[in-house]
Amino acid sequence: MNRAEIRERFLRDPLPKRLANIAADLTRIASLSDNPANETAIVGLLLDCKHFIEWSAHDASLDLRIELAELELQIVCWKRQLRDTLADLAERAAMADAANRWSERLLERSGQIG
Secondary structure, three states: OOOOHHHHHHOOOOOHHHHHHHHHHHHHHHHHHHHHHEEEEHHHHHHHHHHHHHHHHHHOOHHHHHHHHHHHHHHHHHHHHHHHHOHHHHHHHHHHHHHHHHHHHHHHHHHHOO
């Protein structure tokens, strides 16, 4: 499936479900981050999250857009960190913790947890 097809399919879902999907990818990132062998998978998930955020922002309220922009900036930082330093264990643990916190925030915003 190409990027345009993925976008079209992703945008069929209502915003709360899209947020929950992004949250699920963040949880996957957190669970994979303890093993350096998972770097390729993590980078792929980071790119997916970045696209999903961009595609969802136009349907979000202003305050949610701000949160999504902050998350997108965090994703760019994580990607750079992985590329530049091959992140040591402590950096990977910090990324996992932050990814889990972002996941919970998005689940709250989606109405999945409250």
